[in-house]
Amino acid sequence: MTIPAESFGNAGPGGLIGLDWGTSRLRAFLMDDSGRLLEAREQPWGIRFLPEGGCERAYADMTAGWPILPSIACGMVGSSLGWREAPYVELPADASELANGLVRVNTTRAAPLYIVPGLHNANGPDVMRGEETQLIGGLDGRRGLQGASTWILPGTHSKWVSVRHNRIVDFATVMTGELYAVLGRYSILHWNQSKADQPLDVQAFTRGVVAARESGCQGGFSRLFTARSLMLDGLFEKEAVADYLSGLLIGEELRSMVSGRRFDSGAAIQLVGANTLCERYVCAAKVFDLNLEGPNTADSAKGLWRISQLAKITGVYP
Secondary structure (H helix, E strand, O other): OOOOOOOOOOOOOOEEEEEEEOOOOEEEEEEEOOOOEEEEEEEOOOOOOOOOOHHHHHHHHHOOOOOOOOEEEEEHHHOOOOOOOOOOEEOOEOHHHHHHOOEEEOOOOOOOEEEOOOEEEOOOOEEEOOHHHHHHHHHOOOHHHHOEEEEEEOOOOEEEEEEEOOEEEEEEEEOHHHHHHHHHHHOOOOOOHHHOOOOOOHHHHHHHHHHHHOOHHHOHHHHOOHHHHHHHOOOOOHHHHHHHHHHHHHHHHHHHHHHHOOOOOOOOEEEEOOHHHHHHHHHHHHHOOOOEEEEEOOOHHHHHHHHHHHHOOOOOOO
């Protein structure tokens, strides 16, 4: 599907506004007519934390002062909880299928906004919204990875993804980040959240990873209570509980996904995400003799630009 260029009035120079709109954060990117990033903005205005006035107000405030240009958004903004639901695209899928599935939203600005659909995997079943755009950005121009590659995108809901011939052919979700947050706030294993930004206790973290690796068929969840019993036995301090559990949960993610053999872990696995979190995955991977490459930049802006080009919604508008 080609989306026709429309008259937006005096739009100024050609270009694009991209939005990475998740559950907890909203990031906006102003790009010129070659896809070069001119300015980026970020606010805690995810779908669950919108300002008064909802999506329309958040969008207007994030783009205030920018030229009137077409916009394209990915993430939970296209979910049933978001601005407008964009139906999932079935696997296998590439950037062209995502471009064909764009959903238009009319806004108070003179130019429309288009929402990228998420992906649905019948093998599970499973879904993703936002990560597919990061992957399109990560794959763009990297021919060595387009043929066959495995990707991990850590986060609240970690994603493992298989790419074949530049198409996303399989993915699975592991709720590692959300489980960590729930245990830290609401379980008997809870810890002081104000210390979350302290440097990683590598020894405690690695001990958790090893515990997950050695849990065998019982799985790492069978070792969760050891976070408390080890502390009670004086084998580590209370302050180490958070990093021990982090290692245990990330280790269980690696153990279960590798043992399942659904994703190729023989070659280097591409890691996409925030540096701090990815460093933990790299540390844990060493215990499993896995080769993780990265972290690669979570390039939503590049992915949004690529999809917009295929849909022909960028350029100079009269």
